[in-house]
Amino acid sequence: MIKGIVTKSTGSWYNVRIANGDIIKSRIAGKIKLDGLKLTNPIAVGDEVSIEMEDSDEIRGIIKAISLRKNYIVRQSPRKKHQLHFLASNVDQVLLIVTMRDPNLKVGFIDRFLIMTEPYSIPAIIVFNKSDIYTKKDVLYFEELKDIYTKIGHHVIKASSVTKEGLTEVQSFLKDKTTLIAGQSGVGKSTLVNAVEPTLTLRTEEISEFSGKGQHTTTFAEMFDLSFGGRIIDTPGIKTLAFSHLEVMDIAHNFREFFAIADQCKFANCTHRNEPKCAIKNAVEIGEISHIRYQNYLGLLEEVEDQNYWERHTDI
Template identity: 35%
Template sequence: MKKKRHLTQQQKRRIKANRQRRIDQRNDSQEVAATDSQNWLAGTVTGRFGQHADVEIEREQTLRCHIRRSIDSIVCGDRVEISTEQDSSGGMEGVIELVHDRQSLLSRPDFYDGIKPIAANIDQIIVVSSIRPDLSTHIIDRYLVACEETGIPAVIVINKIDLLTDEERQTVETELQVYRDLGYPVVYTSCKTETGMLPLQAVLNNKVSVFVGQSGVGKSSIINVLLPDADELTGAISDTSGLGQHTTTTAKLLHFPSGGDLIDSPGVREFGLWHIPVEQITRGFVEFRDYLGGCKFRDCKHLNDPGCIIRQAVEDGKITQARFDSYHRIIASLDENRPSHAETAPKS
């Protein structure tokens, strides 16, 4: 007779956890089925706080809601259905029962947690950069690749232009004309002088926008000018590193009186792209697209390969050297920045 195999403590814990998960899922299903969906209220998530989220009901009331365990993720901009009930103090509290399909989703890679969603149902991404810390078109290029990968239109905002002399501003505008030529709107702003705020407001009207950009570029300061009642915290530039200080800690959705919404996301100093396949990064440089598939070799790296028509386009002045160099800096950084526990980005 075969000797009975005893389970290890680890196996017992795993079985217990799996059993409890099945019980929780069954209870959740029963609770949802028992709820009268006719009494659910439609709302929009305006903030996420651990296992709770703020849900705004028709811009009249905001409820702090529990998130049902069967719901995978909740982010700012999600359109949801909630059930409500009286709490012990006589006020209202809610439970998010259902998340509607997202029309769009902006995510970013996290070194430890994998791909993290930031905001949902966005019409446009506002890529905010600034003169200080030093203006980096390479950082702008990284954000634009992420925007192209999501299929969400991008607008470039260059802040703190009051720090430039007239000659320096002309140089910056000449340098950034390439983005206008590629079809990206570029808006120059100053929170100190309020230069460019009216054109920026016109871009934001009647759309759901999300601000992204490195810490310290002035996202919160811009919001304070556009929405004085928002009272966003602002931070100074570090004297030692020259980098911005994190001021926004959680994403939040704000309303413009003239129409439109803005999602202010936590600042990030580096927007990783290691989760995106190389082919998608190449397509993220929109001026490359007319040449893709035309190189002599299918596995062309678009560097020193013979018969590379993208490199030829650079030599002919049809693609700027700066953007070409920025592309290769991104490609070279993929393996360097990819966490060891993450899978290599698949080829499309």
């Protein structure tokens, strides 16, 4: 058996890079499950796998085993509600790319995304991209969001592949790390990667073609080496993030600044809504916790509860 790292996953076949740098196109033997969860793609980019070589012309490796993962990021499959979809595994950090315009930043998107990285405390660097097209109002809103996320321990960078603002900073974060690059479709993920790593030529949308609708240009997650050290995983754009596989407490535990003081709430199972003597509501009132984060939190709770309600009541 040979060990390698999965550099590309399409769900039906996988590229596995072995020690000498060769890429072996591989498939899975049998069924592989993750903690009993249903996955659309049981193997993630970033997985360390053991393969056996096979004598055939097209697909040449059979994945026999997956090494224990240090961490992983999963989301609900956009197509199959009851299945999960791997974004990547064994990453050091995530570069979450957003933009105020083209496409407009969806309210709550950042907080929804962070729900996926918090279970393993994967550091997130939030890049506000396309700063070259921000209006004065956008910049003010950016400053406000920057304060919110910096305060809870995330790095925030304003960047543009057009003016090159922030690119050196992005580069210094990427150096010697394995970084998942994620964000809504059309925010400029691939363009930014190409700009900080000139040896790469990831497919991007032409500026003139861009409709603001955010078509998917990158279709599969793929890992690339950086010439200055480190690796990145370019991923397809995220259209929507749903969380029907989660419970109310999963949301509460993954808002880090809420979790940090939740032991001061009167009730141990406080959901921080209408309960008396709630430390989180108090912190929101005195401005210690961001109002924006709190509103997004409430929205997520409602969504998770609605979904769970309908699931329980359609099964009977």
